[in-house]
Amino acid sequence: MSAERFEHHRREDGELLGWIEERGDGFVAIDRFGYARSDVTDWFEVESALDELGLSYLAERYEFLREDGTRLNVRIAEAREDSVVVKEDGGGAVGAPQIFYTLPIPVDRARLYLR
Structure with a gap:
């Protein structure tokens, strides 16, 4: 292409x-x-x-399907020119670990979608 x-x-x-x-x-x-x-x-x-x-x-809440089949509530942390970084949505819990996933562009619609 x-x-x-x-x-x-x-x-x-x-x-x-x-x-x-x-x-x-x-x-x-x-x-x-x-x-x-x-x-x-x-x-x-x-x-x-x-x-x-x-x-x-980019401010919407999304659901992310990990490769192991686990579904996570996520938010967009960063939109780069070649990838989108999502982070687990801890619901505002203080001290919750910040876990990020980097998805290549174009983002697979079967793995990231609006909640």
Whole structure:
């Protein structure tokens, strides 16, 4: 896969919102999880899709399926350019261990999903 990909940053603060990927005669919006968030369309529509999406989905609560089949409640700790880091949601317990898992982009939808 050698599709050309361009970073798209929020105008107000320069935060990376996602990528604009060239596909055929158009472009597709790609979010920080590596998921397509638009159909193939023109550049303006793809920019608008990423601007409208923003980053609020990174603050949601998720469920993570570990390789051993264990399901964990997690939150997004960090969204990197090549991976997403999740941490176990200890429910605000003081002194709870901080356990992190790094997931490559695109994130496997079968392993990380909204609660």
